Amino acid sequence: MDWDKLRIFHAVAAAGSLTHAGEVLGLSQSAVSRQIRALEESLNATLFHRHARGLILTEQGELLFDATSAMSKRLDAASARIRDSEEEVFxxxxxxxxxxxxxxxxxxxxxxxxxxxxxxxxxxxxxxxxxxxxxxxxxxxxxxxxxxxxxxxxKRLMGVRMRLYASPAYLEAAGHPETLDDIASHRLICQSPSSVQVSAGATLVQHLMTYNVRSTLTVNNYFGVLQGVLSNLGIGVLPDYLMHDFPDLVRVLDTVESNEVPVFLAYPExxxxxxxxxxxxxxxxxxxxxxxxxxxxxxxx
Known part of the structure; x- marks a missing residue:
């Protein structure tokens, strides 16, 4: 099977368009179309359904795309290993x-x-x-x-716990909560329940919500939670590793925290x-x- 035709087929299948694939490959639309027709003829199979909005893979096309995708990943891996045989890190x-x-x-x-x-x-x-x-x-x-x-x-790198933090300006204006019952009179900033997050953080938030918190701001990541805290909007549920880079934040209710969340580094064998x-x-x-x-x-x- 012609490797060049497979490369062009893979680009077309990924792009869903002859024109877009041609732009990626540096070929004209007509040249790409000829190569696809030649590949279909050599396989005696139709690889794409053609319609006004672009191209859709046929069942035979899906099988071939699975194969070319696996080939592409293996070639990327081989290329990475070859580059890594050099002395320099680049x-x-x-x-x-x-x-x-x-x-x-x-x-x-x-x-x-x-x-x-x-x-x-x-x-x-x-x-x-x-x-x-x-x-x-x-x-x-x-x-x-x-x-x-x-x-x-x-490799396990470290453990993280979710804790409560607020800005000095917010606490000066709204007061320091002394017990968990006091949380009800503050605005809680946390990840939204529907967002993907560590279970330990979600469990802590669920527990805090049982104290009838009157106002909340939910965000789908901790970066947004931090911005809310820095903007003096309320008390935020944030990972403890932030304190090294944001030392002005004040921890609220020192005994309240999540279970430890392990942090792992991983890479392929x-x-x-x-x-x-x-x-x-x-x-x-x-x-x-x-x-x-x-x-x-x-x-x-």
Whole structure:
């Protein structure tokens, strides 16, 4: 089977359009169309249903697209391993983590990784969906629970607890709650119940809501919760790792917190020898070690 025709077929199937595929491939629409027709003739099968809004894969087309998708991922993996055989740390590194951890902790520290490896090209994918690392949707992940996927190297980085925080200005205006019953007279800022979040955080919020909180602001990620707190809107449910970078926040009700949430770093077994992965792993571990030292120093004061 002609590899070039398969490459063009894969682009068309992914784009759903001859024109868009041609733009990606740098080919004219007519050239792409000829290659698709030739592939269909060689297979004696129709690969696309054609209609006014674009192209839809037939059953035979779906089978072929599954195969070319798997081939593409395997080629990406091979390419990554070949690049990692070089002595220098460079090239693309696709990192996935949650919106909260990525925007509030990781991205604030990446400048130190770039200072050491200026040729790295990091693609930071912030989403709650767990990407498939063995299928190379990402190279490395930092998740708020132990990954369940097979063929992954995983390392526990630290534990996080959700606690209550407010700005000094808000507490000066609204007063400091002394007991959980006092929460009812404050505005609670938290992740919305319908958003994907760690179960420990959701459980804490559910418990707080039993105190008949009069006003709430719900957001679908911790970045939004933090902005609400910094804007003096109320008391927020936030991860404790924020206190290192936002020391002016005041913890409210010191005995109220969630169960510990484990934070794991994971990457595919096939990238065990990757220098880019090793550089990122060592960077994260170094930053967490510094974070822990800071917390111990603060606790001793």
């Amino acid at each position: 090239g693309e590194l696709r990192v996935t983590t949650t919106t909260g951890f990525g925007s509030l902790w990781l991205s604030r520290r990446l400048h130190r990784l770039y200072e050491k490896y200026p040729d790295l090209k990091i693609d930071l994918m912030l989403e709650e969906r767990v990407l498939d690392l063995p299928m190379r949707e990402a190279d490395v992940a930092i998740r708020m629970k132990e990954p369940s996927q097979a063929d992954l190297i995983r 096939e990238l065990r020898q990757s220098r880019r992965i090793a550089a990122f792993r060592d960077f994260v571990q170094s930053e967490i070690a510094a974070y822990r030292r800071q917390r111990r120093a603060e606790a001793a004061e």
